[in-house]
Amino acid sequence: MTVMSTQQNAEELSFTIVAEFDAKIERVWQIWADPRQLERWWGPPTWPATFESFDFTPGGKASYYMVGPDGEKARGWWLLTSIDAPTTLSFDDGFADDNGEPVASMGITRAVVTIEDIGGRTRMTTTSKFESAxxxxxxxDMGMEEGMTEAMSQIDDLLR
Structure with missing residues (x-):
């Protein structure tokens, strides 16, 4: 199984998901750096993602949408705050309206991804920090834990 653990921490306002893969660290990095690969796993299987723009540089922006089984579109955006290939990536993540503009009422989540070699395998830890409880x-409540677990469970097939 790809996902090894999930943890909610109310005191730190964080959610962490840890996954491990039978792949080299550089290969796992590519699932973040290449938008076509990212589309194959960002979002649960029933809500596939399409990245409309993707500037994978510090300060770069990405915009995407996911389409649900009933055709509903959910839009999102990233602001990449730091990149240290192939081990660390940080970005602000938020919801967007139909025009791709941030939805302020949903707030911003700050994500940090660390990728490390664990003896020929790779561990990826993704921590999301929230603005408030x-x-x-x-x-x-919207299903973030289940959705991220399902999404990351698609990565093994992609890495093959």
């Missing part, structure tokens, strides 16, 4: 609870 209310925002964190809202994201958890």
């Amino acid at each position: 209310e925002q964190m609870q809202k994201m958890i």
Whole structure:
């Protein structure tokens, strides 16, 4: 199984998911750096993602949408805050309206991804930090934990 653990931390306003893969660190890095690969796993299987723009540089922006089984579109955006290939990536993540503009009422989640070699395998730890306890609870209630677990469970097939 790809996902090894998930943890919600109310005190730190964070959600962490740890996954391990039978692949080299550089290969796992590519699932973040290449938008076509990212589309194959960012979002649960029933909500596939399409990246409309993707500037994978510090300060760069990405915009995407996911389409649900009933055709509903959910839009999102990233602002890449730091990149240290192939081990660390940080970005601000938020919801967007139909025009791709940030939805302020949903807040911003700050994500940090660390990728490390664990003896020929690779561990990827993704930590999302929230602005408030209310925002964190809202994201958890919307299915963030299940959605990220399902999304990351698609990575093994992609890495093959």
